[in-house]
Amino acid sequence: MNADDAKAVMERLAQMDEPAAQTRLAWLVPELNRHNRLYHELNAPEIDDRAYDLLYRELQELEDRFPHLRAADSPTRRVGGKPVEGLEAHEHRVPMLSLGNAFSAEEMRDFDARIRRFLGDAAPEQVIYYVDPKLDGLAMSLNYEDGVLVSAATRGDGRTGEDVTHNVATIETVPLRVTPPEGPVPTRLSVRGEVIFDLPGFEAMNADRAASGQKPFENPRNAAAGTIRQLDPKVAAGRPLVFYAHSHGELEGVELPERHSELIALIDTWGFRNAGGTLCVGIEAVIEAIADLGERRSSLDHEIDGAVVKVDDFGLQEVLGFRTRDPRWAIAYKYPPAQVSTVLDDVIFQVGRTGAVTPVACLRPVRVGGVTVSRATLHNADELDRLDLRMGDTVRVERSGDVIPKVVTVVMDDGHAARPLVVYPEHCPECGATLVRDPTEAATVCPNSLSCPAQLRGSLKHFGSRRAMDVDGLGEKLVNQLVDNKLVGKAADLYRLKVAQVAGLDRMATKSAQNVIDALEVTKDRPFERVLFALGIRHVGESTARDLAAAFGTLDALMAASVEDLVAVQGIGPVVAESVHGFFQEPRNRDHIQELRDLGVKFTPPAPPAADAGSQALAGKSFVLTGTFPTLAREDAKARIQAAGGKVSGSVSAKTDFLVAGDKAGSKLTKAQSLGVAVIDEARLLEMLS
Numbered sequence: 001m002n003a004d005d006a007k008a009v010m011e012r013l014a015q016m017d018e019p020a021a022q023t024r025l026a027w028l029v030p031e032l033n034r035h036n037r038l039y040h041e042l043n044a045p046e047i048d049d050r051a052y053d054l055l056y057r058e059l060q061e062l063e064d065r066f067p068h069l070r071a072a073d074s075p076t077r078r079v080g081g082k083p084v085e086g087l088e089a090h091e092h093r094v095p096m097l098s099l100g101n102a103f104s105a106e107e108m109r110d111f112d113a114r115i116r117r118f119l120g121d122a123a124p125e126q127v128i129y130y131v132d133p134k135l136d137g138l139a140m141s142l143n144y145e146d147g148v149l150v151s152a153a154t155r156g157d158g159r160t161g162e163d164v165t166h167n168v169a170t171i172e173t174v175p176l177r178v179t180p181p182e183g184p185v186p187t188r189l190s191v192r193g194e195v196i197f198d199l200p201g202f203e204a205m206n207a208d209r210a211a212s213g214q215k216p217f218e219n220p221r222n223a224a225a226g227t228i229r230q231l232d233p234k235v236a237a238g239r240p241l242v243f244y245a246h247s248h249g250e251l252e253g254v255e256l257p258e259r260h261s262e263l264i265a266l267i268d269t270w271g272f273r274n275a276g277g278t279l280c281v282g283i284e285a286v287i288e289a290i291a292d293l294g295e296r297r298s299s300l301d302h303e304i305d306g307a308v309v310k311v312d313d314f315g316l317q318e319v320l321g322f323r324t325r326d327p328r329w330a331i332a333y334k335y336p337p338a339q340v341s342t343v344l345d346d347v348i349f350q351v352g353r354t355g356a357v358t359p360v361a362c363l364r365p366v367r368v369g370g371v372t373v374s375r376a377t378l379h380n381a382d383e384l385d386r387l388d389l390r391m392g393d394t395v396r397v398e399r400s401g402d403v404i405p406k407v408v409t410v411v412m413d414d415g416h417a418a419r420p421l422v423v424y425p426e427h428c429p430e431c432g433a434t435l436v437r438d439p440t441e442a443a444t445v446c447p448n449s450l451s452c453p454a455q456l457r458g459s460l461k462h463f464g465s466r467r468a469m470d471v472d473g474l475g476e477k478l479v480n481q482l483v484d485n486k487l488v489g490k491a492a493d494l495y496r497l498k499v500a501q502v503a504g505l506d507r508m509a510t511k512s513a514q515n516v517i518d519a520l521e522v523t524k525d526r527p528f529e530r531v532l533f534a535l536g537i538r539h540v541g542e543s544t545a546r547d548l549a550a551a552f553g554t555l556d557a558l559m560a561a562s563v564e565d566l567v568a569v570q571g572i573g574p575v576v577a578e579s580v581h582g583f584f585q586e587p588r589n590r591d592h593i594q595e596l597r598d599l600g601v602k603f604t605p606p607a608p609p610a611a612d613a614g615s616q617a618l619a620g621k622s623f624v625l626t627g628t629f630p631t632l633a634r635e636d637a638k639a640r641i642q643a644a645g646g647k648v649s650g651s652v653s654a655k656t657d658f659l660v661a662g663d664k665a666g667s668k669l670t671k672a673q674s675l676g677v678a679v680i681d682e683a684r685l686l687e688m689l690s
């Protein structure tokens with residue numbers, strides 16, 4: 001926009017009174033939204049950027065003057081408002097489902113056969129299926145009332161997700177208002193779909209980050225999930241997220257079409273983007289469509305990890321209904337992870353916080369599944385032997401979902417035998433200590449746990465990480481500087497830092513230094529289990545730390561525990577027990593813990609178990625367990641029910657109160673259904689337990 005244009009606009013606006021502004025806004029908002037859609041969705045802009053900017057500027061000015069006239073679907077809402085304080089729970093009025101998986105044509109035929117068997121005489125000659133890409137993104141429910149976006153929530157456990165409206169509203173492809181070109185506006189609507197980064201957007205964003213010294217994101221899925229959970233919507237507003245619709249939850253005020261394909265076509269006219277689907281008559285056509293999509297997969301603009309196959313007819317869907325967790329009428333076909341060939345240029349050896357030295361392949365950059373990969377893990381010495389890896393070899397690299405890329409095989413070409421073998425160094429690349437091969441495990445370890453800077457950096461990063469002490473502001477760069485400048489030699493030293501010392505480091509100033517010191521102060525009250533996890537004891541992950549804290553209550557009791565005492569704790573095996581015991585026997589570790597205590601870290605014991613009434617929530621109820629559960633082992637589920645006063649028995653009878661059914665639930669489920677026993681899933685059980 002040039003200065004004259006802007007001036008003219010401003011003058012005109014300055015003279016507008018409220019009724020005139022209202023009339024103008026009633027035209028401007030839908031007009032700008034229309035141009036947004038023409039530009040972003042249909043790739044067919046009617047006006048140039050300058051004309052658009054002029055209209056947008058006009059909108060901003062009017063909204064500044066009359067803030068109460070700002071519409072719910074005003075495009076200015078895309079820029080993101082104030083940060084929220086935390087993410088609130090959002091209960092889905094219609095649950096968000098998961099899908100069963102299939103990995104072969106055979107399993108697809110079984111799926112079709114199951115459907116026909118279930119439908120019996122009602123089965124059509126050929127079932128019509130809708131096949132669309134399974135987008136590897138973050139599942140999202142967009143909720144509209146009278147056509148206006150009122151909330152957006154993640155899937156969570158399917159019943160309750162997190163409210164992320166502040167971020168989702170910034171996504172251009174999320175309509176803020178549903179405007180059917182014909183027919184009524186739905187009174188209630190939830191559109192389900194995935195929030196993703198398109199690959200071109202993802203790569204451009206990473207290039208920008210690299211250029212400004214920020215760490216590029218590993219992969220689009222994690223980047224999308226991380227962005228959507230941010231509290232400050234400005235972050236999401238600045239990143240090119242996209243929403244693709246693939247199904248619906250609620251729909252009221254508009255007649256539901258007869259078929260899924262018709263629903264997708266309808267919501268397409270309402271402004272929702274979708275990834276396109278194919279209608280297939282019969283399962284053989286589905287198998288062909290899946291193969292065809294698989295071939296096009298690497299040339300798509302977005303990452304897909306499979307194809308979703310749905311019975312198209314809503315009437316049949318209703319008859320088919322659900323198994324415990326998944327609909328009978330849909331399935332996800334999963335493609336094998338993408339693989340490509342590239343050349344191994346170098347191998348570097350990274351030293352982790354436990355001293356384990358891990359080889360990492362430096363690869364000639366190559367695109368796998370749409371992402372450029374230049375590093376891949378090689379795990380350990382055994383893996384190098386298995387691969388017979390040589391410098392300069394051509395290797396096959398695989399990337400599956402959010403897993404770090406790995407080298408799967410070496411291409412045994414003519415030159416392979418003559419190339420130099422990749423071997424472990426004899427000395428630690430960081431501190432020069434002679435490496436040791438741990439005979440019980442595959443790991444090669446730097447034994448210099450006292451002063452190897454790499455181990456120190458790793459353990460400090462772990463100590464400050466979100467799930468451990470959660471020290472705000474203690475990122476990788478700061479840790480590296482603290483170690484390099486010898487300001488910190490162990491975790492306790494963090495609590496001795498002075499503002500002036502931290503402020504003197506690169507990219508730090510008095511204010512940011514003070515923030516870090518304040519953040520450290522807060523962590524002195526972290527509960528015992530978190531501090532225990534933060535100490536980085538071998539084999540003690542988050543859940544083991546929780547179990548130990550619950551079993552021993554105080555740090556002193558845990559430190560005094562014998563190996564036998566430790567093994568007696570449910571879930572603690574001999575290896576973990578030895579490791580924990582050994583850690584606390586080591587004078588150096590005891591001294592370190594004493595230092596932490598002297599500096600004010602409290603190791604706050606866990607709250608005592610809830611009073612009887614609370615812990616006996618399932619008193620008098622009888623349960624039967626069947627199938628495998630998503631998170632709980634069968635034994636754990638049983639123990640927790642019993643601890644809450646419930647009974648667990650092996651077979652279903654009329655006296656059974658609840659059947660807890662997991663995956664592959666068999667005859668017990670059928671029996672429970674025939675006896676009218678309540679069937680619940682793991683999520684519901686956990687709710688009852690809490």
Ligand code: IVH
Nearest residue numbers: 097098099132133134135139246247308327
């Ligand atoms: S349909 C019951 N279609 O995959 C059917 N889901 O494994 C409801 N997903 O959480 C979903 N692409 O978020 C459907 N084209 C697609 C999909 C898709 C990705 C996600 C979905 C769901 C998960 C199930």
